[in-house]
Amino acid sequence: MTVERRSSGRPRDPRIESAALEAARAALLDEGWTGLSMAGVAARAGTTKPALYRRWPSLPHLVYEAAFPDEVALEFHLDSGDLRTDIAGIARGIRDLLTSPVPAAALPGLLAEFSTQPELHASLLARFADGFAMLDERLNRAAADGEARKDVTAEDLLRLAIGATLLGVLLGPETLDDAWVERLAETLWRGIAA
Amino acid sequence: MTVERRSSGRPRDPRIESAALEAARAALLDEGWTGLSMAGVAARAGTTKPALYRRWPSLPHLVYEAAFPDEVALEFHLDSGDLRTDIAGIARGIRDLLTSPVPAAALPGLLAEFSTQPELHASLLARFADGFAMLDERLNRAAADGEARKDVTAEDLLRLAIGATLLGVLLGPETLDDAWVERLAETLWRGIAA
DNA sequence: CGCCATACGTTACGGTTGGTATCGGAATAG
DNA sequence: CTATTCCGATACCAACCGTAACGTATGGCG
Numbered sequence: 001m002t003v004e005r006r007s008s009g010r011p012r013d014p015r016i017e018s019a020a021l022e023a024a025r026a027a028l029l030d031e032g033w034t035g036l037s038m039a040g041v042a043a044r045a046g047t048t049k050p051a052l053y054r055r056w057p058s059l060p061h062l063v064y065e066a067a068f069p070d071e072v073a074l075e076f077h078l079d080s081g082d083l084r085t086d087i088a089g090i091a092r093g094i095r096d097l098l099t100s101p102v103p104a105a106a107l108p109g110l111l112a113e114f115s116t117q118p119e120l121h122a123s124l125l126a127r128f129a130d131g132f133a134m135l136d137e138r139l140n141r142a143a144a145d146g147e148a149r150k151d152v153t154a155e156d157l158l159r160l161a162i163g164a165t166l167l168g169v170l171l172g173p174e175t176l177d178d179a180w181v182e183r184l185a186e187t188l189w190r191g192i193a194a
Numbered sequence: 195m196t197v198e199r200r201s202s203g204r205p206r207d208p209r210i211e212s213a214a215l216e217a218a219r220a221a222l223l224d225e226g227w228t229g230l231s232m233a234g235v236a237a238r239a240g241t242t243k244p245a246l247y248r249r250w251p252s253l254p255h256l257v258y259e260a261a262f263p264d265e266v267a268l269e270f271h272l273d274s275g276d277l278r279t280d281i282a283g284i285a286r287g288i289r290d291l292l293t294s295p296v297p298a299a300a301l302p303g304l305l306a307e308f309s310t311q312p313e314l315h316a317s318l319l320a321r322f323a324d325g326f327a328m329l330d331e332r333l334n335r336a337a338a339d340g341e342a343r344k345d346v347t348a349e350d351l352l353r354l355a356i357g358a359t360l361l362g363v364l365l366g367p368e369t370l371d372d373a374w375v376e377r378l379a380e381t382l383w384r385g386i387a388a
Numbered sequence: 389c390g391c392c393a394t395a396c397g398t399t400a401c402g403g404t405t406g407g408t409a410t411c412g413g414a415a416t417a418g
Numbered sequence: 419c420t421a422t423t424c425c426g427a428t429a430c431c432a433a434c435c436g437t438a439a440c441g442t443a444t445g446g447c448g
Contacts, residue, residue, distance in 0.1 A: 008416070008417050008418080008421075008422050008423070009415080009416065009417080009421080009422035009423025009424060010414065010415040010416055010422075010423045010424035010425075011415075011416065011423080011424075012423085012424065012425090013424080013425075016425090032309070032310065033306065033309070033310075034310050037404080037405065037406085038405080038406065038407080039404095039405080039406090047425090047426080048425085048426055048427070048428090049406090049407080049408095050407095050408085050409090050425085050426080050427090051424085051425070051426080053406095053407070053408080054424080054425095058406080058407085059405095059406075108305055108306040108308065108309040109306045111302055111305055111306065111364055112227065112302040112303045112305065112306040114302065114364060114365070115226070115227065115302040115303075115364070116226060116227075116228050121365065125365070151377070152377075152381065156374075156377055156378070156381065157381075159358050159361055159362065160354055160357070160358045160378075160381065162357075162361055163354070163356075163357030163358035163359070163360055163361035163362075164353050164354045164357035164358065165357070166357055166360070166361060167353055167356055167357035167360060168353065168357075170305055170308060170309070171308070171315065171319070180350075183345070183346075183350055184350070184354075186385075187346065187350065187351075187354065187382075187385035187386060188381075188385060189385075190384055190385045190386070190387065191380075191381035191382060191383075191384045191385030192381060192384075193384065202392070202393050202394070202445080202446055202447075203392075203393035203394025203395065203444085203445070203446080204393075204394045204395035204396075204443065204444040204445050204446095205394080205395070205444075205445060205446090206394090206395060206396090207395075207396075210396090231433080231434060231435085232434080232435070232436085233433095233434075233435090241396085241397080242396085242397060242398070242399095243435090243436080243437095244396085244397080244398090244436095244437080244438090245395085245396070245397080247435095247436070247437080248395080248396095252435085252436085253435080
């Protein structure tokens with residue numbers, strides 16, 4: 001997401017980047033998406049708009065990187081040996097990721113940007129790529145063991161889990177408690193079982 | 195959504211309301227959510243901003259009513275006698291509603307507004323209320339007949355179907371073809387079966 | 389018929405934002 | 419020492435939102 005780095009010249013102050021991301025997270029938490037502005041984030045970070053525009057092409061890009069930094073990946077634990085348990089783990093991981101305060105605050109606005117900024121959209125999808133591949137492999141194993149239908153794809157299953165969770169985040173995250181996760185996992189597991 | 199109507203004084207020109215809604219739909223289609231503006235819609239409708247602000251409190255309210263007019267309700271056909279068929283009908287109805295061009299263009303932006311405009315959010319939910327009640331009754335019947343688990347709620351099932359469809363709309367409506375609807379229905383049906 | 393309330397179009401305003409430009413000065417590579 | 423790029427500061431433009439005037443039109447009600 002960061003703009004390409006030139007070789008010569010005065011190097012960028014690395015503290016500005018982290019300060020801006022942290023400022024964006026803080027602003028997101030106590031002003032919400034609508035209260036965000038480039039000038040506001042810059043002031044919070046102790047710098048100025050031009051410095052931010054040198055690093056991110058627009059406010060949504062900055063917010064995206066602040067809310068979904070590279071380190072935040074969706075880590076599945078698909079080694080319990082029990083398909084039902086693994087699916088519950090997936091559902092819980094998605095719920096935990098999407099309902100944590102900063103992503104939950106950023107998501108509604110970011111989703112609106114995705115329709116006009118394909119790069120952001122692609123970037124977030126890539127964040128799920130690892131989990132996607134792991135789940136795909138897990139489903140193949142389950143199909144081979146006769147635990148799951150052969151025509152169930154990781155894409156379809158993930159879309160169900162992510163979509164249901166996303167809708168919950170948009171309409172009221174308080175309903176996404178552990179009992180909901182368990183009900184979701186139960187339905188998904190039964191839904192894909194052979 | 196329309197502002198309360200006074201009794202005396204010059205009556206509102208009813209043509210402005212319909213012209214504005216139609217203009218909003220047209221603007222939505224060929225400029226997208228980000229290209230919308232109150233002045234643009236007013237110009238397209240052959241009127242002016244103050245006339246629009248007399249009718250809707252903000253642009254999102256106008257767009258919401260344009261994209262999801264009162265007449266557009268989610269009609270389920272839950273009388274096929276076969277639970278599997280009924281669920282497929284639900285999935286198809288949701289897909290058809292959310293992927294039609296105007297709602298698909300309006301949804302990303304509207305979703306972002308929902309987080310700060312609870313009334314819009316509540317209004318859209320009410321649009322699903324009828325279908326929700328019908329499905330609830332249908333699930334009770336299925337549970338009584340031993341076709342469905344007793345602990346499956348209409349809310350959970352609808353959230354899965356709507357969420358998966360919504361995610362598809364946000365990420366690329368072209369994947370939501372009839373085959374996808376069938377796969378979704380199959381998984382949901384198996385997921386809730388007793 | 390006349391009054392009053394409200395609508396209408398037109399125009400303009402204040403405030404906010406996004407994003408760019410310009411400037412002198414500072415830091416680094418070669 | 420020079421070229422290059424960054425820095426903060428400030429200014430700037432265009433667009434937009436929402437509101438406020440105006441003078442005028444149009445209806446209900448007494």
